[in-house]
Structures are given as structure tokens and as C-alpha cells.
Amino acid sequence: MIDIQQNSPLTLLQNLGFWRAGEIIKSTSVPGESNMNLVLRIETNLDSYILKQAKSYVRKYPQIAAPISRIEIEYQFLKQLDSNPFLASLSPKVLHYDAQNHLMLLEDLGEGSDFLSLYGGQRQLNSEEIQHLAEYLMHLHQLEITNFPATGSMRVLNHEHLFDFPFLEENGFDLDSIQPGLQEASMPYKTDAFLKQRIQALGNRYLTDGKVLMHGDYYPGSWLQVSSGIKIIDPEFGGLGDAEFDLGVFLAHLDLSEQAEELSAQVQKHYNLTVDWSLVQQYRGVEILRRLIGIAQLPLSLCLEAKKTLLARARTYLIS
Template structure:
């Protein structure tokens, strides 16, 4: 476990942003003795939390602060203590040689201001390029995915928080919102014709019944620790290899959930089918193929007709083909 002690104060929460002054951030009770801040900048796009790179006279660190809403979609409320889940995850894996090598180290945590300081992994890039045309995998990067999930899904865990509030938030956007006919989200603003295309699935009672059953399973407590959001934006390529970040959705559940999400993004990126088969050759944990397919289909559909859109360049016909494939995967459970 980490040697640092979580700090707390009796003051009200300091609400930070990318333009917060050095003086304000310096005033937080999270710094080492004689540590002086030199610069603050955004550490890149983040869907859930504020993420800043803070350079001091002693080091460079990443400061994450959770808010009572989703950062990318401020109209969506979110559990503010999700940052503590991320801390718990990093603390839990610190003694595992493989998982710790793929993850940033937690450095300090302040509960009052919902701030987590973690190791700065450098100017890495996520794997969103996978969605572009003609993307090819570096074999070591691809192998990192299986090494990480193998170690994570084999980890013996007995005391991880249930993270139920984050699961409920995710459940709404995985299994419900994308399939509501009148949800207020105009898909034609994403791509003309997508709204009309989505209606067949929003009115499909068999599909919605299967999703309801799958969603209940997602909300139940499982026995395997999952990353919970295992897709290209959570994978970081750095000078020291691939790292895996943003674990606030971590929970105890089905290993098939992480696998299904991963394989859905292979589909959305139009990766060759060999990507999935090659991954499974390296994966050691037992799994249900039908359950993997069901979660995979759900993730494809929610990314195409839900609010959490991806930088895809698919035609409407290609999306239609994927949506129909996803429907069949879900109904196969």
C-alpha cells in the first residue's frame, strides 16, 4: 500500500480548473515541505475529471479532481467520490509486479477537495488513432493489453468497494439512454440519417428485454476486479511502454465485461477479426463466449447511438451493419 497518508481539511472544497492560479493550487494541503509550484497546464482531454499537469521545483505530477458532474457533459450528475475508487484501485495493485508496472503510482489524496495526485507518466498519447484508417498494431502494444487483463482478472481481491453509484451512472448510458426513443439527443447532429436509423433498435422489444437482463447482471456484484472502462482512451502510450489509466469505473464483476468492451472497439475501429482471436490466444482466464458477445454488442450500440460518441469515420451504411451485428450479439446470450 502507499506510504502517503490521505490529507483532509475543514475548509470547503476548492473548485479548480485549467486557469486556476499557482497561488490557489499552492494553498492546497497536498504538497511536500519546501515544494514550490512553477506551472499548471491541462494534461489532455478527460471525460470524467479535471486533469492537470503540475510542475514544481521538485517534480512533475498529475492532479485529478472529481466534480459532482461529468466533466465532458456537465448536465450529467456523477458521484464526486469516484476519485477515491481510482485511488483504491491503484493502492490495491501496487504490490502486483505486472499491474503496477502498467499503472501510475498514487502520490497523495485529499478527500476534502476530491483531489488525487498521481505519477506523471510523461507526454503520452492515447490509442484513439486505432479508429483511423489502416491502423496497425505494434506487437508489444497489443501484447500489453493481454498482459494487463490477464494479471488484473487473476488478482485475488476480497475488499474492493462496490462502486455502485458509478455503476448506476454507467448503467444508464450503457443499457438505457441510447435505447430511449425520446431521450433529447439528436443523432442527426452527429451524422444525418443516424436518428432514423436508430429508431428500429429503440423500438425493438426483444432487444430491450435482453439489454434489461444484461444490465441487471452488470449491476450485480461479481468476483473479478475489472478496469471497467477498457477502451483506447484509457490506454496511454508512453516512453516507458503502455500504461492503463482512468480506473474510476473499476468494479467487481464479469471478466466478460472488460473483454466485450475491448472487442467492441476492435469492431468500431474496423480492425481485422484476427485481433480478437489473437487476443484470446493470449488470454488465460475462463470466460463465456456468449456473455462476451452480449457485452460487446451493447458497447457497439451505445457508442453508435448513445451520447458517448467516438472519433469514427464510418458511413451510415457501415454503422447500420455494425448495429445489426451488435443486435444479434446481444440476442445470442
């Protein structure tokens, strides 16, 4: 396998067997924050591309293993969008897929920024943005998918961090290192047998294939603001699952970024398909809990009291 590194010599990239006659790589740069994969912007004398390569580990934490098949899932997901012009216009086109080297060259959507800054609590999404984000899901969940590769290994990885690890009483993760007092605040959720039973049942459901193509990680880090609008990237946790999962994650992040209540109501209004909204609430609840007391922390600006309030609210989403 051609193992491209962030500072790799350009000759390695030149060997990819993709370039047009006379195309010469001029430079590479990092287009935005990424943890999981190697993501590079490649500028040539003719064009600009985004290269994404999966390794058998998390790029930022090489000691943590991660399924290398995630690049194939992302590839298959993006290919499915080709049949729907609306969806295809909102994600990068795949220009080259190299299964052997676990990499893809994607259309460069241009310089942009994700929406992680929402967690600073300084910014509200506007109605058009909410509508756009809800309509994307509505179209995605209506795609007719005939076959999609197995996504078990990625699902198992995500399952651990969503439904399992955050709720272990002794998981070795000292939440006080994130915020003093958070460890104690987390304990009621780690010792609540009834809640944990609910979460376990939901987790088992998450692990089984559902009926629709879900994005699988529909949160502000997967929304990219570029000059032509908001694009949706990074579907490596995608696959056949519950529409309710994407909706629950979406709504959870509106809560975590302190968006006005009415924006959540607008999501329901614009997502004009029949779904089980009580299941949405359950996924919403578990996503909030795991983002507050699990390992996948966010750049939140919430004080401890606000986190306690949100934890309690998440519990009500799961138990109603």
C-alpha cells in the same frame, strides 16, 4: 473543499499540504483530453505530477451531475495494483490522496497520447500491443480482492448510458445531428422487444457485483502511449464486476476502430483464463450499439452503411 480550476491561482495548489520542503510550483498545464474531471500536469522545481480532482458534476458539462465518489474508486483501484508488480508498473502510482478535497496526485507517466486516433481507421494495432492489452486484463482479473468500496452510483450512471438511454425510442437525442440517416438506422434497435429484453437482463447483471476487479472502461481512451510503453489509466468506472465486461468492451472497440478480425482472435488467445465468451459477446454487442446510437459518441470515420453493418453485427453478438 479546495475547488481547483483549470486556471486556478498557484497558491491554491501550494496549500495542498503535499509538497516537499523547498518545492515550488512552477507551472500547470493540461496533459491530455478529459471530460469528467479536472486533470492537470503540475511542474515544480523538483518534479512533475498529475493532479486529478473530481467534482459533483462532469467538468466539461457542469449541468450534468456525476458522483464525486469516483475519485475514491480510482484511488482504491490503483492501490489494489500495488500487490502485483506487473500491474503496478502499468499504471500511475498514487503519490497523495486527499479524500476531503476529492483529489489525487499521481505519478506523471510523461507526455503521451491515448489511442483515440484508432477510430480514424488508419491504423491497426500490432500483435505485441494486443498481447500487452490482453495480458493486462488477465493479470487484473486474477487479483485477489478482499474488500472494495461500493461502486453503485458510478455503475448506475454508466448503466443508464449503456443499457437504457440509447434504446429509448424518444430520448431527445437527434442522431441525424451526428450523421444524416443515423436516426432512422437506429430505430430497429429501439423497437426490437426481444433485443431490448436481452439488453435489460444484461444491464441488471452489470449492476450487481461480480467476482473480479474490472477496469470498467477498457477502451482506447484509457490506454496511454508513453515512451516506456502502453500504460492503463482512468479506472474510475472500476469495481467488482464481470471479467467479461472488460473483455467485451475491449473487443467492441476493436470492431469500432475497424481492426482486423485476427486481432480479436488474438485477444482470446492471450487472455488465458476461463471466462464465459458468450457473455463477453453480449457486452461487446451492447457497447457497440451504445457507442453508435447513444450519447457517448466516438470520433469515428465510419460511413452510414458501415455503421448499419456494425449495428447488425452487434445484434448478433447479443442474440446468438
